[in-house]
Amino acid sequence: MIDAPDPDAAHPITGLDDVVHQRVRLGILAIAHEGRRVEFGYLRTQLDLTAGNLSKHLSVLEAAALIEVEKGYEGRRGRTWITLTPAGTTALADEIARLKQLIARVETSDTPEDR
Amino acid sequence: MTTDSLPANGDPRQLLSDVHALARRVRLDQRLTWVTLLVLAVVTYLGIWFDVHFMSVHCTAEHVCRFSRQGVLYYWPPVLLLAYAAIAYSYIRVARARGLGARVMPYAITGAVTTLLFTAAWVAERIYWAGRALPANPQPTPSWVLFVDRLIGPWGMIGIALLVLARLERNVALFAFTVGYLAVVLVPINFGWIGNGGNTRTYWVPGQVISATVLLLGAAGFALAGRRHR
Secondary structure: OOOOOOOOOOOHHHHOOOOOOOHHHHHHHHHHHHHOEEEHHHHHHHHOOOHHHHHHHHHHHHHOOOEEEEEEEEOOEEEEEEEEOHHHHHHHHHHHHHHHHHHHHHHHHOOHHHO | OOOOOOOOOOOHHHHHHHHHHHHHHHHHHHOOHHHHHHHHHHHHHHHHHHHHHOEEEEEOOOOOEEEEEHHHHHHHHHHHHHHHHHHHHHHHHHHHHHOEOOOOHHHHHHHHHHHHHHHHHHHHHHHHHHOOOOOOOOOOOOHHHHHHHHHOOHHHHHHHHHHHHHHHHOOHHHHHHHHHHHHHHHOOOOOOOOOOOOOHHHOOHHHHHHHHHHHHHHHHHHHHHHHHHO
16 A cells, blocks of 8 residues: 655655666566576566676676676576575565655646646 | 666656566466366375275174274375475476576475374374274264364365465465365265265265366366466
């Protein structure tokens, strides 16, 4: 449930984290959270990215300590697994809460006088 | 493709909708519901033979019978534990092959706990009846006792564990299926085979056949739905 937004409170957009508030990185966090751990190839397919582009986003998230990257082998095949850190879980939850606040704010300010 | 902080379509509704769609996609890719139901159906079908074959029945001249479902007691606990281990292994293996982690362990643990619970209840019941003489004029068992007996039997416990799996997977279809399955298991179905002086040894067979068939049909249904989804 979303509380009615307080008009005097800081606008939710001011609390958005640039690292997380990005479509691809938010997608990575959402998939890693739901999947417990996720393989590089799965992320690439689901997000429709090139390997280079995905690596770039993963580096940003890893530098912010939101994910852990584990490289290993399965047979002869190299595999990279991504796991969300506790900070990543919190960041994802915060981002979703802020998005909901933003939606609520837009909906309440979208009165007939505004149109 | 962009690496900008502000997305091309920065509408929060769209972002939130994308997050939910991705999470849903992952959950679908982690599921292996049909395998779970198939394993449980096979185990239930096999259990019928053990129940009938290893049941000990002693009847008096007055046709009062004492029976002990040895097959249920000795077959179900180890086989159910093995079944839950096999299900957990399959989930982990398939999820891993698809590039994901699995969320099946709480289900396997619940399955193991409910198996131990039903075993303890059945052993306690056995100990209770062991030293007692058969009543000369036995009264019908109260319906609530029969209900509890069906609930704590392996067939009821399978349903309870399936509810946990449905919750873990946020699988509404599995939840609805399990409610239906539990209704079939817990509410006695009688098409005339109960109360007509039938054989004690085969008294429970129809109910078990129905439970196993429901699980098998469920496995087929979820397999078809999963295939269509992929």
